[in-house]
Amino acid sequence: MRLATLKPQAGSKRRKRRIGRGIAAGQGASGGFGMRGQNSRSGRPTRAGFEGGQNPLYRRIPKLKHFPLVNPKQYTVINVDALVSLPPGSEVTLKSLMGVGLITQNDGPLKVLGRGELAIARITSPLPL
Structure with missing residues (x-):
């Protein structure tokens, strides 16, 4: 097999229909748009969602506040008042909190919330408290 000799599979390529190129071409004259009416005129017939002047569906339905x-x-998540049970000088990480038993499962990055007072003198933490 060579790249120069590759051919598309038989029947996979269909020839595009040429519309509006004379009566002998099959789709000549009006080009499949009929004789009269708005949809037969030049330019796109009507915009998508046009309902003849009636208030269209996309404007009638209620709008969502947010997605x-x-x-x-x-x-x-852990609150500050739960950190009181840690010994002074300990590090606040997911691994250390799971080891102590303050957190039972890892749901993602650690977030320390502000409920309670931090009574311990020194706690080292890689995240801002």
Whole structure:
């Protein structure tokens, strides 16, 4: 097999129909648009969704306030008051919190929420508290 000798499969290429090129061509004269009326005139017949002047469907139906996120970002959430049980100088990471038992499962990146007071003197954390 050579690239120069490749051919499309028989019947896979259909010839495009030439419209409006004379009566002998089969689709001549009006070109399949009929004799009279708005849809036979030059230019596109009517815009998509046109209903003859009636208020179209896309304007009649209520508009959505917002679309829900298809793939919302999930976070592993913990509040500041839960960090009180950690020993001073410990590191706040997903791995360390799961080891202590404050978090049971990993739902994504760690997010520390602000409920409660942080009573421990020093906590090292790779994320901003």
